[in-house]
Amino acid sequence: MWVRGSAGSGLRGFGGVRCVALKGGPVRLTGISLLASALLLAGAAPAAALDRPAEPSAIVRTDLGPVRGQVQQDHRLFQGIPYAQPPTGDLRWRPPQPARSWTGTYDATFPRSQCAQIAPPYGGETTYGEDCLYLNVTTPSRTRGRHALPVMVWVHGGSNLTGSGSAYNAAKLAVDGDVVVVTVNYRLGPLGWLAHPGLENGADRRYQAGNYGLLDQQAALRWVQRNARAFGGDPRNVTLFGESAGAADSCANLVSPSASGLFHKVIPQSFSCATPVRTEDSAEGDAVTVAQAVGCDKGSPVENAACLRAVPVKTLLETFDAKGMSAGPVAGGDRVLPLQPVQAIEKGRFNRVPVMHGNTLDEMRLFVSLIYPQPITAAQYEGIVRATYGDKADAVLAQYPARDYPDPRIALATIQTDAGGALSACLHQDAFQMLKRAGVPVYAYQFADRTAPPLIDVPGFDEGAEHATELTFLFPGLLGELDPRQQRLSDAMVGYWTSFAWHGKPKARHTPHWPRFRSSGDVLSLGLGADGIHRTDTTKPSKCSFWNSL
Template sequence: MLGLTLLAAGLGTATSPASARPDRLGGEPVVRTQEGAVRGVDRGDHRTFEGIPYAAPPVGDLRFRPPRPVRAWRGTLDASAPRSQCAQLSNGTGNATTVEEDCLYLNVTTPTSRHPRPGGRPVMVWIHGGSFLTGTGGSYDAAKLATQGDVVVVTINYRLGPLGFLAQSDLTAEAPRLGSGSYALLDQQAALRWVQRNIRAFGGSPDRVTIVGESAGASSVCANVVSPTARDLFDRAIAQSYSCTTDVETLPQAETVGAGVVEEVGCAEAGDVAACLRAVDTQTLLEAWPGGRMVAGGAALPQQARAAFVDGTANRVDLIHGNTLDENRLFVPLDYGTSLTAEQYVAILTRTFAAAAPTVLDRYPVAAYPSPIIALSTVFSDANSPLSTCEHVDAYQVTDRVRGTRVYAYQFQDRTADPLIELLGDQNGAAHATELPFLFPGLFGDGLSAEQESLSDAMVEYWTNFATYGVPFGRGLPRWPEYRSPRDVLALDIGSAGGIRREDVAAASNCAFWASLAP
């Protein structure tokens, strides 16, 4: 369904989406959605509408159920600031602990240009990362994407931790077709349906929607790309730093994890386990959760993504995906500390690669790197993780098989970028998440240098032109070819370090070597 059109300021007649102007209330813009009016904030070159509910609060009896429609409201909703993030425990990266479950809100950023595109602007829907444990859409300032790219940007919340991913046999029995553990994925799709209903009212086109995400958000993008229940909700997809062919948990595996949570929170002996789980206080649930991810086995995600790409059942959408050069310079120091010794490096590779460890040590000798922790991070960034370059190269080759779609691949390589967490001093490198401030300035770090601003401008142009035209290009920028081989990957770097160029990342990361070790 199409959203309601705006009313022209000062007039009582409806206008077309291409020429629509928001009403004004107290000097601020008002947009009429199908559920009710929302009052945002005029910020000069863009407007924001934050904290808009897209589904009913998933509380009480709605906990561990698919999202339900939001109830319409009377009057005008104050959309001047984000609403609560979804329940989560703080992990030290800026998001505070909250036990609030009324959290299914989204935020819209739209340019104030007087010359909207005919038919509406392209729409980019951002799905945040955070290991499916933390994060919120309200943290991402989308002003640069919206104004430089002339697009409408929607950032969303979705249920996290056990509230978004707990699978359990009694919960599955309540909804045998969907299964359990897919609440977060269904939340994301409810937000995409809100976009289909309402985005015309904000000057956007429901016929040109691109979903974008990083890390867990990229895993979400990949899940939606192959989800039958997401069909026709978007047209293009960008997955940053997660491989679209990495297996997720199966429903039986996830239900085994869920059984442990049931035991931990004291519901194992309850006569009605599902009711008991809905009555457990939020903090207890969060603390009992060992971690989880998307669950394959229900109607929303019936099979693993790789299988859906191979058998052609994946949704036919054009795709950009890629990674950072040094993904694991974030995770390896967190897992092993920063003072790893050469002896520990050898021991870890021996445990990890068993009989192949001497061959790996010969290819990655510790003496070739500034420190053992950099050596280990390089091994895991090249191979052996869902974020690794070789895993991504494999994914490019698999996703490129879907007939009638285009695939584009990149690698972010700016080793001077600010890290999400300062761990390795001047050796942080192009670690996981370092590309985010180039799309969302101010997200973390000390700001961008002049060279980085130029790279940021280029990335925004590539990303938003892909959302607009289905092809990532930029005026005066290097051509980004469709993926046909590892030589078609676009390296994204500052000018003094090589700039933007095509690079064979498979050769740089020894992917043929890693393939030779596969059983």
């Protein structure tokens, strides 16, 4: 997803967006460092799926050996469990290899390293470690019955460049929803998504280069298949869910033949499954540019690959960043992602599972506020629109006149939220319709609490329900604290999300009915108050008919 307007070089941080340096300030960070570096300790829970002991144990036996976690009053937490070998040395840019067993009891009471990344401008930590393929498991301490629990596997956002699974406190989902939650690290940036053709040699010819992060996620899902029962989970009832880049990856896994059977429901949050992913040609061209910049373009394909594997991580990250490269799945000619998601779904060649899919009401206010933390004038707004839309600008300005908005930046963000990009309401409607035509159950939503804690608090700017604001309602404390009305919305959302994991239908006690998507008006708006949760037609306020006419 690319920010439209005069942001030429773009913004980096979520959903494939690239960042420019902030113009002006100050900007107050409201907890976003949690997305990349803060390690929230939440607990986890039950023992084996059958014949659970009366008291929860801190030790669980996995297929590779026993692990010791933390037992809290209502949940248990197991952190930093390896699901694959460290992708270092000769294993850099290769599919993840099975983790090795251990002797004794593995200490799973603290998280391990996040994957190598440069901290984004909104906060976080720069790290260079490649040994990062770990996951975390949270379960309720006691279950309400003797049945195995649904498993929810979380893929974090961050443009496939930043973030970590351990930043997300899954205790509320696990305890209130009676589910097992697994949060996953996967390779990021050039280490997870570099598509150099020299990496396709020997046995690696079976794989399109550039999908290593996606393969990591699938390796974690296979770990879940082998170990879910040990934590009280049901390997036959796994829900894959993710936000922003994590949603993009979830959409890719939805259509990936190599992910077949690894999950049974999917929840992409704030990234439309109708969005094209990188093509083989463009991804490989970008990778060649990186290789040239680090001096690995002077030999045979095998020699260039060996050269790249010897480049220090710091150099790779800084070069990738300086060249403005994007990271994410590559549609190529192998079994990982042979087709673009849209093509695969239209052809019926995807994993046919129920889908819960949606975005936030004001997605692009985040990115506009990062590019323009200082106010812009109505004349500047008009110039941005004209530079973006050319001979269509008059029509766009007639639909979005600056006088109709309290701040020209809000007008600009509204245009970008409505139309075109991967986060947009209209492209999400395209995805809902496409999936409905494919015959799978679809449940559509739009998060609409404009008072939610923002990702970044820009003075003098109304962030509204910007990108990522729904996350705090699922993972408490991520971006800030919730007031009592927001807590009630959080309870409803956790109920919807986890009931979907249980039964494939979002249906929770004391909450309005969530209809299956059959027409554009079957989107559930998630807002505050007695009437805050209701059906809505997002095509109308987002002017999708107008945008389609262009």
